[in-house]
Amino acid sequence: MKKLKLTIAVTGLNNTDNPGPGIPVIRGIRESQEIESRIIGLAYENLEPGIYMPLMIDKTYMIPYPSSGTDAYMERIEEINQKDPIDLIIPNLDAELYTFMKAEPRLRELGIKTFLPTMEQFEERHKANLVAYGKKYDIKVPKSSTITSHNDIRKIKNDFDYPVLVKGKFYDAYIAYNEDQVTNHYNKISAKWGLPIIIQEFVKGTEVNVVALGDGLGNTIAAVPMRKLFITDKGKAWSGITLNDEEMIRITNDLIAETKWRGGMELEMIKTNKNDYYMIEINPRIPAWVYLAVGAGQNIPEALVKLAMGEHVAPYHDYQVGKMFIRYSMDMLGDIQEFEQLSIFGEIEQSQLHYPNTQKI
């Protein structure tokens, strides 16, 4: 079989205790028998661990934060593309998706492909729009209100029973048992992530998740359900297991068929004791635990790359139930010269990294 030879740029190399999906996405691509890849890492911070991990990235370039504006952001991507022509970019962080979706035509002109949801798909599934979304697509969602001021907290106080969840637009969620705690979390989240804040009914049950891939035509190319077995104090999965749950797959298939979702997605649901499923969040990208799906038999990063390149991809139907992942943390050693190279020149080659006792690519 002739392999697809591609240069693929990937973001989300922050393999910290709040891990980005970059490295798991790269692992899926590296393990593909159908893709021969040169991987370009796009990093926001010099100390994103993925940059230094052995056998993952061929060359890393520093890029500015999306908050510096689309023009500055795209100028840097263009500059990188001139030096190191990119076939495909896979953005993996919530906060940069909008910039990439907006820049899609400009990227296309440069010959760079993406495989992202449409702006409409992206906007309508926002946490702040979840109630309308549930109504439109006939999905159970918890009652929620979007608020933008302290006054609103008082206005909606009779609409909910405690406890409630207080959530940021992109990140963070805390449980509040009374009005004071709501105000407290409101202040904390809005200072960090801005407004609006979402107040959501607390649905009791088990949190379950699906990682899925839609082809943009209404077909589910891949879908693997998982339950978190160990959750960190940041609410991140540190261990998880694949489930045999036909209802979760049905909900996913229906949603992708209705919305014609394009790209990777993560559905977060609460399964109640009565076996009802409430959608609590739809993340418009591949989650950091995607390597579990790869290990269970559905190489979602590989399928996404092929779809982006216009290749035919047959939908996956099977996966191994009871496949588990367990994360760990480990110290890597490096030299100050590597850090210097990245800090001064904003780029570093795989060959400039120093990994003792590791075979290089």
Place this chain on the structure above:
Amino acid sequence: MKLKKNIAVSENGFLFDPNSGESYSLNKTGQLIVKLISEGKSEAEIIENIMEKYDVESNALQRYLDDFIMMLQQMNLLQKEED
């Protein structure tokens, strides 16, 4: 009384529910009861079988078995009657 479909029990007494992702460790007696349930035995047959193997008073055994079955129900491991 039936175990839910797909529930796997290993020879070591490790029970895995692929629907919820939960797993449990059974002791020897628990293992035997689950085995008898999966063979389609009734409560009376289970009691009879255990009394043949262990020196236990039947009323006490009935109480323990009721508790154990209730626990299996709470953990959602048994098929509901209407299933």
